[in-house]
Amino acid sequence: MGLARMVIHPSAMITAQTIIALPLVIGLTASAVENVNPELRLQIRSLGTTTSQVMWTILSEARSGVVAAIVAAFGGIISEVGAVMLVGGNIEGSTRVLTTAIVLETRKGDFGLALALGGVLLTLTLITNFFLLRLNKP
Amino acid sequence: MTTLFHLSRIRHNYNGRFVLDIDEMVIQRGELFAIVGPSGAGKSTLLRLLNFVESPSAGNIRYKDQPTPSLDLTRQITTVFQHPILLHRTVRENVEYGLRLRDQRDDKRVDEIIARVGLAAFAASAADSLSGGERQRIALARALVLNPEVLLLDEPTANLDPHNASLIESIIREENQMRGTTILLVTHNIFQAKRLARRVGLMLNGKLIEVGATKDFFENPKDERTRKFVDGEMIY
Numbered sequence: 001m002g003l004a005r006m007v008i009h010p011s012a013m014i015t016a017q018t019i020i021a022l023p024l025v026i027g028l029t030a031s032a033v034e035n036v037n038p039e040l041r042l043q044i045r046s047l048g049t050t051t052s053q054v055m056w057t058i059l060s061e062a063r064s065g066v067v068a069a070i071v072a073a074f075g076g077i078i079s080e081v082g083a084v085m086l087v088g089g090n091i092e093g094s095t096r097v098l099t100t101a102i103v104l105e106t107r108k109g110d111f112g113l114a115l116a117l118g119g120v121l122l123t124l125t126l127i128t129n130f131f132l133l134r135l136n137k138p
Numbered sequence: 139m140t141t142l143f144h145l146s147r148i149r150h151n152y153n154g155r156f157v158l159d160i161d162e163m164v165i166q167r168g169e170l171f172a173i174v175g176p177s178g179a180g181k182s183t184l185l186r187l188l189n190f191v192e193s194p195s196a197g198n199i200r201y202k203d204q205p206t207p208s209l210d211l212t213r214q215i216t217t218v219f220q221h222p223i224l225l226h227r228t229v230r231e232n233v234e235y236g237l238r239l240r241d242q243r244d245d246k247r248v249d250e251i252i253a254r255v256g257l258a259a260f261a262a263s264a265a266d267s268l269s270g271g272e273r274q275r276i277a278l279a280r281a282l283v284l285n286p287e288v289l290l291l292d293e294p295t296a297n298l299d300p301h302n303a304s305l306i307e308s309i310i311r312e313e314n315q316m317r318g319t320t321i322l323l324v325t326h327n328i329f330q331a332k333r334l335a336r337r338v339g340l341m342l343n344g345k346l347i348e349v350g351a352t353k354d355f356f357e358n359p360k361d362e363r364t365r366k367f368v369d370g371e372m373i374y
Contacts, residue, residue, distance in 0.1 A: 037223050039219075040223040042186070043217075044235075046189045046191050046216055046217040046290075047235070047280070047281070047284065048215075048239075048240070048284070050239075
């Protein structure tokens, strides 16, 4: 029961989602940063920038890769079922999210509601991606 | 004249490969000093050390008598590189970049500098879309807008057409004569060094071979290697 109390909680779901998304964000961001010309770091340092300003500028130059990492991670998280079901338990009003609700309604045979929830999920994803991709513009 | 930089017993290595070995070198405030030498002589490395973006493997560089100058002091020094890497932004954003990071936004000054390098018509254009000569002028503008006390120039006109080269040379001359900016010009073009500098040094294989007043350096070199370099007899 003690373990269940620790696990069946929204914070456990957030932790699980973070663990799932982090490698993707780190990997894609690192790859994007590596593609920035290494000489740029030296040249912007010569303009009297601090270390944090150099890092911020490099991230900004790699923004298409960084935005791709965020979009991919968001897509992975919002469509995730297994981990949130496992650590959240799909409790109504507490740990039930769109994906686990869709699974539940499908199992109950209420395909109409499941499809409607799927539509909401799809719309949310499209709207979020639209705004995230706008960040890609300089 | 006041000494601005004092280098003593500088040694620098990259991955165990020796690239710089200078026993002593002094740069005075307000001078236009040219370092000439073939490619791979260590000239660009010297500029990186003088800009404090790299530290020497051994020895010390004092700027305004400070062995480890603060950010405020190092911000008085800036470099224009031979192959400038610009931000994927507009010309104007590239030029004002350094000022913005210092919280010193000055639109009037940015406009003036962009006009001075002849790029007013391209201020809103993407820097990536411009030619090599125009990109070099953006790099110069991005340095000049900071009002540097010391301007380090690494082959600023290499591979440029005569018009762009002449424009950049006239700006270098103005900066030194009108504003008193200390300029260290690294070039393999001995004619450019002769036209612009008051003092010239030759670097070969990481060593400073000879330094002298421009006239003496070109007309009465003390070192045989300098004579060969100046006469175009040195094969490298």
